[in-house]
Amino acid sequence: MKISEILKNKKVTLSFEIFPPKKQEAFESVKQTALTLSALKPDFISITYGAGGSTQSNTSDLAKTVQDSGTVSLAHLTCVRSSKESLLQTIQLLKQKKIENVLALRGDLPKDAFEGENLFPSGLFHASDLTELLKEHDFCVGGACYPEGHPESTNRDADIQNLKHKVESGVDFLTTQMIFDNDMLYSFLYRLQSAGIHVPVIAGIMPVTSASQVSRMVDLSNAYIPRKLLSFCDRFRHDNEAMKQAGIAYATDQIIDLISNGVRGIHIYTMNKPEIAEAIVKNIDSIIKAVNRREN
Numbered sequence: 001m002k003i004s005e006i007l008k009n010k011k012v013t014l015s016f017e018i019f020p021p022k023k024q025e026a027f028e029s030v031k032q033t034a035l036t037l038s039a040l041k042p043d044f045i046s047i048t049y050g051a052g053g054s055t056q057s058n059t060s061d062l063a064k065t066v067q068d069s070g071t072v073s074l075a076h077l078t079c080v081r082s083s084k085e086s087l088l089q090t091i092q093l094l095k096q097k098k099i100e101n102v103l104a105l106r107g108d109l110p111k112d113a114f115e116g117e118n119l120f121p122s123g124l125f126h127a128s129d130l131t132e133l134l135k136e137h138d139f140c141v142g143g144a145c146y147p148e149g150h151p152e153s154t155n156r157d158a159d160i161q162n163l164k165h166k167v168e169s170g171v172d173f174l175t176t177q178m179i180f181d182n183d184m185l186y187s188f189l190y191r192l193q194s195a196g197i198h199v200p201v202i203a204g205i206m207p208v209t210s211a212s213q214v215s216r217m218v219d220l221s222n223a224y225i226p227r228k229l230l231s232f233c234d235r236f237r238h239d240n241e242a243m244k245q246a247g248i249a250y251a252t253d254q255i256i257d258l259i260s261n262g263v264r265g266i267h268i269y270t271m272n273k274p275e276i277a278e279a280i281v282k283n284i285d286s287i288i289k290a291v292n293r294r295e296n
């Protein structure tokens with residue numbers, strides 16, 4: 001099923017992200033993670049692509065595993081450092097596996113690029129170019145967005161104009177970079193409306209369950225970390241169970257606030273930890289069911 005259909009028919013959706021293993025030996029264990037998450041009955045599960053050196057065919061294999069277990073899957077795909085031929089091969093692979101949804105990404109510019117390297121041999125320079133290609137093959141296409149601005153963009157207005165172009169290229173829905181302060185998302189949503197961007201926006205939530213995660217996340221995403229989150233990391237950094245409990249409570253609180261304020265899609269960056277996703281689902285499943293039961 002296409003995710004655009006799910007988003008049209010449900011008032012609130014809940015989805016998860018997983019990443020394929022870096023080493024092939026770990027594939028079976030990630031497959032188990034995917035199955036455990038699928039048993040929680042999310043609206044879809046997304047599988048990242050290429051990030052962190054994983055084998056790229058693992059993305060479509062995991063997407064198929066998810067789909068075969070009865071949950072809709074969303075395969076990520078990046079165009080940086082890819083030839084047109086390899087992108088078309090991946091598209092064929094996804095078609096063979098009956099994957100209907102793709103998150104079109106440019107990908108991060110590689111840190112090990114050599115001087116003069118052509119990083120875009122396919123001639124697709126932005127996620128919007130990849131979106132056009134995927135649309136020619138009839139996929140439902142998602143795109144990434146950055147409530148606090150993409151790290152490379154000169155200013156937020158330029159970033160929103162580029163996002164508008166990406167949506168006009170055929171993106172059906174957007175998923176945000178992880179956010180820890182909901183107000184960042186609310187003001188971003190307001191700016192999207194003003195810019196005439198009306199596709200559904202799914203909020204990315206990363207439960208923080210270890211203190212070391214925080215510095216890594218700031219490096220990766222530039223996200224603003226509220227004082228409340230920093231305080232519990234500071235207080236409980238040496239106690240894994242306390243950190244987990246606080247991280248689950250913080251993410252739960254964020255999600256309840258988002259749903260209460262009318263946000264219609266919640267995407268949990270699970271970090272391949274199904275027990276964390278499970279604990280959050282337990283905290284919010286009655287809320288999601290209640291909203292989806294309501295007629296307006």
Ligand code: FAD
Binds near residue numbers: 077108128150151
């Ligand atoms: P784009 O939309 O192409 O934007 C990149 C930059 O270019 C932005 O600054 C934008 O403003 C600018 N830009 C866009 N279009 C134009 C234009 N026409 N002219 C000039 N400038 C333009 N990375 C992975 O490697 N694998 C993954 O699986 C993965 N999954 C992700 C999932 C989500 C939800 C998110 C938020 C990010 C993910 N990433 C992933 C990271 C992502 O690849 C990086 O953030 C990357 O730097 C940008 O990708 P993008 O698709 O947003 O690029």
